[in-house]
Structure formats: structure tokens, C-alpha cells
Amino acid sequence: MSDDPDDSKVVKESPRVRALRHLYYSYLQFTESVEAIRDLALHSHTSEGVNIPRKAVFREAVRKWNTDDSEEIIDEIYSQLIRRVAQEAEELLARVEQGDLENIPSGPMAMVQPILASLVEELSQCDAGPWNWDIAWRKTIDRKSRKEALFSSLLVSAASAFEIQVGDAIRCHLRAIPQAVESSEKQYSYADVAKFCNLEAFKNASIEDRVESVMRKDVSSWFDWTNKKFGVNISDVSGYGDEIVEAFLRRNLIVHNGGVVNDIYLSKTPRKVARNDDFKIVVDQQYVLSVIDWLQAAGTALVVRVFDKLGSADESSAVIQDGLLTEVSYELLLAKRYGAVIDLADCVQGCAKAADTALILKVNRWIALKETGKLESIRSDISNWDVSAASMRFVLAKHALLDEHDEAESILKTLLSTRQLSQSHWQTWPLLENLRRYVKEKELKSASATCASGGNALTSTRCGDDEEEVVGTVAD
Template structure:
């Protein structure tokens, strides 16, 4: 049952990402449609400001700026009977300069574009903000399912024996089991109303989980939760609670009463951190309650592959490392986890830490599909070309997957691979069957 919760949680976050990816280009296209009418006005004003400033501009550069300014002015004069006034207010903030740009909206056409730019920027911000809130709602749902799963198996851990109920309350239940379930629901509801730090404390104390994988990202996760709370309860305006709860490294440049926002980069990072943290929490609880379950490695492997395809190296590194340390992970799943773990370390720029291990590895006793992955990590193109036909002939994978495997990305960019595609009979066949390392026969 816990495996289904993990799969559903992962799919919920993937679905949320897909939704953002679907809507985001449309909103940005609408923004660009109107913004392009304002950019020449802003550019003209900024160049004028630059030329009037006391900056030490090289004569050559000043001439280029002047020519560009004249061209912009000519284009604007052809477009407007009277060029709208643009004001640039400059503020010094230590080493940094801040600019506030205001366009006089005396021209109805300019006014329309300004309104639409503001509206579309607001829509984009709402998309990201609401997606952040939605991601945390998915997390809360998943966390509640994990707690139900645990307390249903260990009701004594929920402390229900110490709770009291009135006779009137008991009459509303058909059995003692129903009353027990009700008390567990009350307990979980109380937990969910707590903050993230209290969740972690409970997971350690009552569920006896280690949670060592949270140490490096704990401050980030707290900031994500506190930022969500600001949007839900305070309109996104920073209050004293946010400043007291969030570590200073996560709130640089943020002061009381500042209005926070969410951009795409922040949203992507937040979802990645939440996805990694809570899938690992689910996996650790699963391992604690069902230590002999071999399917854990395979399910985590499927989740890893889906995220590898989208270059989410941080998530995949954590899940692969967990599978490698899980003694019940099937040997085949462990080899897959090892290869993918090395790939993640390489992609995040930490290849030096695993280079000796990769060079020392001997996969000669393993299936060719795994040898292929090892050679790809080492960048041994000749060995890949030698073994690739064997992998395809024995149906260990097919052309579709060869074209998709993240680990073969560098190899696919080589001239040798392009020649292989032109000359190989495999690319002349229309193979439909898809076989991946995840479903290699487990001996």
C-alpha cells in the first residue's frame, strides 16, 4: 500500500510540473506580445539616460549608442504622433543601482499594452504561486497517508490509549475499531496543523526514522513552508514569523514587510526538494515496516528514470543512494541504481569524487546493457560501438531507448554515433517493443 502512495505522490508532482509547462509558454507569449511594443520606448529612455550620465564611455561605444538612439527615435516618431514620455528614477543601494521605469500613459495604445503587460505578469506570478501552494498540498496529503499507514499498523504509537471519550461520543461509533480510527484521524489532523519542524521531530521520535538525508536541505524546506504560509495567510508580505523561522542564508536581502513572489526557478527548485525529501521519507518508512520487500528498489528505479529524463539529478542521486544502501534491493536494481548514481554525480559536476570508483568497476560478469552504461560514463566510445549491436540484437533494449537514455546523451552527440545510425541495420527497422534495464530479467 505504501508503494502506491509513493507512486501517486510522484505522479501528482509530475502532473503539476506538466501543467506549469503547458500554461507557462502561453502566458509568456501573451506577455511578449504586448511587451515588445513597450521595449523600444524603454530602450530609448535608458540609452538617453546612459548618454546623459557621467559614465566614462569610450568614444567608439558612445558613437554606437548615439546611432542606435537616433534609429530608435526615428522608428518611434514614425509610430507615434507624440512619443510617450518615459521617466527613469534611479536609486543608489550600496554598490547596486535600482531603476524604476514609468511610462506616461497618455497614448491609448501604449496604455493598453501597459495594462496587458501588468495583467499577464500577474497571471504568470499567480501560476507559480498557486503551483507552489498546490505542491505543498500534495505533500500534506502524502504525509497524512504515511501517518495513516503507520498508525493503522501501530495504533499504540498514536497514543490513543491515553485519550478519553465521552459516552455520547462512543455511541456514535459502531465498534471499538471505529473509535480507534477516529482518534487516529484526530491525532493526524493535529500533526498536520503543526509546522514542518514539528513533522520532522515526530518522524524521528514516534516513527524512529533517521532522516539524515534532510540535513543539507532542511533550511530550504523550512523557507518553502514559511513562504507558502505568507501567501496563504499574509498576502505574500514578510512578517516577523517568517524572519524568525527562516535561516538567514535563505532570506538574504529580505526585510520585514517586503512582498515576496515565486518565479519559475524558485518553483522548480522547491518542487525538486519536496519531491526528494518526501519520497525518501516514504521509502525509509516502507523499509522500516516491510524490510524484506524487494519491490522497493524497482519502484524507486522507475521514479528515478522518469526524473533522469528531465535532468533532475539531485532527486535521482538521493533515491539511487537510498537503493544502494537498502540490503533488500534486488542485485539487478542495485546495478541500475549504481549506474544512475554515478551519472547524477557526473552531471552535477562531482565526477572527481567517483572517477576512481568508475574506472575500477568491472561489469564483465553483467549483462551488456549495464556494460554499455559503464562505458558511457567513462566516455569510451569505441567500446560502446562494439557492444551496442549485441545489446540491440539480444533485445536488451531498442533504438527508441538508445535515443532516449540520459546516460548516452554525450555518446549520441559524437560523429561515431551519427555514422553508426547511417550504417546500422537497426535504424532501418521499425522496432516497437520497448525493453529497458528496469525490466531486465532478474536472475
């Protein structure tokens, strides 16, 4: 027997399969990145010193040059300034409403400066002029809180992770379809080609050049390219296309203009924003969490659609595609990220390879809608859902969605006893939350009734225990 391997038995990956495998690996990295960013956003309140009070900022700014006044005096100047400015603003508003526009300050600082100067003269022992106090006040009102700076940074990071994922999807298409590279509009000289050791190296460099040229543009242009080349537009991967475009415009403002709105933003944003030279975009925790949901659902849908376009003839690609859909949808559901569950399900309709995968996505979508108070809008769809040929798990899902607890409990006992549903799944499946509550209440009532009737010695002893001890398993 020869020691040489039989080359005829070696399964070689096609360019499509290899490209899809790399895309899947990059998607895993994308998911890890956005999940880490989300964790930071969720736990920002636990970080020490993340939000410094403005009074402390003012005190710190004054202390750099004022050593004569005590901290109590500086704090008193700040507190009285805040009160008097608020009072002055109310009086000015009343005058404006009455049509009295004489001697109206030209701006916020024009109103603050005389009040601050009066307080300094009245309370301060420092000989420094009013200019230093004005600077301290400007630093106070212009300084972002650390929390605001954190959320701005997290927005930039989330947008960057999505940008990398889009670039990888484009790279996957070009690697999978060599003709897409060969039809490149860019012309190369003989000297350009001669730099490479072989055509494969030249092709890879051409792909990277093409990806870079696309990704230099804005997010709308990325999806114009993907729509033209493989039929996937931003509306195919997200129901929040306008919001994603606006999020990237905010990212650009943060990176290139300190967050201050400019003409580029105003000309491209889908939002209606009034022109104001001092207007800065606001990035808070809720906004960052929303953007992460939009981008994670969109990134997932994009990868699934690329798999759907390129891997239709490959069985392993179909398994990965369906596995990705069910796993991500369920993980989002467990995290109670219902908007992302709904958006993902809406954007990947028709992409599931197996019938059960399509049903899982539909059920998860219904669960998310129910959890957001929209059960009545889908009740008829659930009631008319024909599960006669479906597995018992889907029959259970239908009854649980409609809160038909007695029917659901009966099916649940069968699934648990036949090990078609694990105890851990019974305890954690979001679909069964109401059923778990129903079973618990039912068992507690039964235990209470036993106690009331006297019961045996063992039962009477247990009636005084914690309620968890009298709640058995529904499989018993």
C-alpha cells in the same frame, strides 16, 4: 464438492501489508499531482494573457475614470514617468554617495508624485485631480503579473500535495502498528467511545485524529514526529531540508499574508533576510521547478523508507519498494531532472532490497553527476568499480560512463544481438547518449569513405540521401 469457499485458502492481508498498499496508492496520486503541476509550470509561457505589460495595466486603470485623453497620451505619460523616475533615482543616488542627504524623498511614491503631477499638467486634457493618477500608478506597481500569480498558486499546490503525502505516511504507520494508536496520549471518555459502532471504527477515528493533530503543525514538526515514531527525519528524505522548510514558509506567506514577509517568516526561515515592511517573496518558474524536484524526491524517499521500516518481512512489499526506486529514478533521469536523481539516490542508500536495484541507483546517480559536469569528481569511483561479477549491462554502463566507446560498442552489439537490451532502450537510455553519437559519426565516416572510393551503384545512390538513411543499426 461444497460450493462454499475454503476459508483456509484465503490469504488475509496483515495490517502492515494493507497499510503499505494504501500508502503506495496514495504515492501514485502524489506523483500524478506534482507531475501535473510541473507541466503547468513548464508550459506557462504558452498560456494567453499570462503576462500583461505594466503599461497596459496603467492604461486600464486610468481608463476607468478618464475618457478625455487618448490611449497615446496615457501611454506617453507612463513612458515619460518611467524615464524621469529612473533619471531622478540616479541623481538621488549620486547625491547620497556624495553625502548630500538634504531633501531626500521619504519613499518611492514621494519621488513619483511630483513627477507624475507635472506630466499630467503638461499632457493630460482630463480635469480629474492628481489623486486619481496616483491611484492608477499604485495599482500598476502593486499588481502581480498573471505569471507571478500562477507560479505562486503552483507553489501552494505542490506544497499541499507533499503535505498530503506526509499525512498518508503517518497514517500508514499508525494503521500498520496498532500499538502506536493504543499508546495515544489523548484521553477519551466513555461518551466519546460510545458514539462508534465497534472498536475498529473507534480506532480508525483515533488514527485520523492523531494524523490531523500532527499535520496542523509546521513541516519541521511533522518530521520531528516521524523521527520520534519511526526514525525518519527530514534529513533522511532530502538533502534540501532547509529549502523545503523555507518553501512551506513561502506557501504560508502567500496563503495568509499576500506574500508579504512577516515576523513569523523571519523567525523561522533558514535564509538570511533583511527586515523590510514592503518586501514580498518572489516565486518564479525556476523556483517552482526546483521546489517540485525537492518535494518529489523527498516524497519518494519518505515512502521508500516507510516501506523499508514496515515491509521488511514481506516479499511483495520488497518488490514494490525496488520497483518504485528504479522506475522513479529512471523517469527523473529521462526528464533530465538531474538534481532530483542525485538527491533521491543519496537519501535512499541502503534501502534497495536487490543488489541490482542498488547498482541501478548508483549508475543513475553517476549519469546525473556526469550530465551536470562533475565526471572528474567521480571518475576514480567508476574506474575502481568491480563489475567482474555483474551482468553485461553494468559492464556496458561502466565503459559508457567513462566514454570508452570502442569497448562499450563491442558489448552493446552482444547485448542487442542476444536481446538483453532492446532497440528502444538503446535509442533512449540517457547513459548511452555519447555512445549513440559516436556510433552515428562512425557510420557517417564509413559511408563518406565508401562514396569517396566510388562504391557500387547502390552505395553511390545512397550517398546523396539524408544522413539518417546511411546510419544503420549497431546490431547489423
